[in-house]
Amino acid sequence: MNTTAKKIAELTRGEEEVMQILWRLGDAVVNDIIAQMSEPRPKYTTVATFLKILENKGFVGHTPEGKSHRYHPEVSKEQYARGVMSTMLSSYFGGSLAQMVSFFSQHEQMSVSEMDEILEIMRNAKQ
Amino acid sequence: MNTTAKKIAELTRGEEEVMQILWRLGDAVVNDIIAQMSEPRPKYTTVATFLKILENKGFVGHTPEGKSHRYHPEVSKEQYARGVMSTMLSSYFGGSLAQMVSFFSQHEQMSVSEMDEILEIMRNAKQ
C-alpha cells in the first residue's frame, strides 16, 4: 500500500473548468484564465474566487508576481483523471476497460489508425 | 447528419445516482430505489422528487401500478454514457481513445487478460 496516497476531492463543474485551463496553460494569472473562457466571460473576482477555493482544496498553489499571484496546479491532470476515470469505468462499464473499448468500437468512434495505435500500445505494455 | 439525434441533458450528481439504480434494476417503484441506497437513506419524497425531475428531463417514464408508479429509463445507460464519455475523452485525453488506453496501461490498471480481451475486440472490429 502507498502510504503517501491522498484522497483527492471531487471538483464541481465550475472548479473543473478553471482547472482544465490551468492544466492547459501550466501556470497563469487570473486574466490569463479569463482570456481562455468564452463569452459571456465571468468577472475577474469570480475567477479569483474559484482559484481561492481550489487553493483551499489543495488543487492549486501560487507564487507572488508583482502585486498579483501566479497560479499553478498542485494536482496534475493525470492524478485527477485517475480518480474520475476509475469512477466512470466502474459506473458505466462494470470496471472493465475492455468493455469500454468495446463500447467505443461499437459506436464507430474508433478509426483504424486509432486501433493501430492501441495495438502498438498493448504490444509495448505486454512485455 | 442524423436528424433524429436529440441533445441529451446533463445530470446532476443526485439525479445520476438515481438513474444508475434505475439502469441496474430495469424498472422500479420508489421503494425499490430507496432500498438500493446506502445509509443515511433519503426520505421517500426526496427520491420521488428526483424521479419527477428525471421525468421532466425525459430520462424516465412511468406506468401506473396500483396506486403508484413504476418507473423505467427512457434514456439508456449507453446513450447517456456516449455523451459523458466523449466529454471525458476530450477533456482528459485530447479526444484520443488510444491515449486513454495508454493512460490505463501506464497506471497498471490493465491486466493481461484485459489486454487480451481488447486485442480480441479489435480483431473483430477491424474486419
Add this chain to the structure above:
DNA sequence: TCCAAACTATTAAAATTTTAGTAGAAATAT
C-alpha cells in the same frame, strides 16, 4: 360506504455552487 394507508404533486426550506460587489492593500504613475 367510509376509513386508513400509501401514494403523487406541489411547495418550500436547506445546502451547495456560482457569481460578483466591496474594502483594503500594494504597486505604479505623476
Add this chain to the structure above:
DNA sequence: ATATTTCTACTAAAATTTTAATAGTTTGGA
C-alpha cells in the same frame, strides 16, 4: 508623496441542487 490603478481577501447575493414537509388523491380493506 500622493493619487490612481490593480490586485487579493472577504462577504454576500443569486442560482441551482438537494431534501423533505404538507396537501390532496387514490385505493384497498373493514
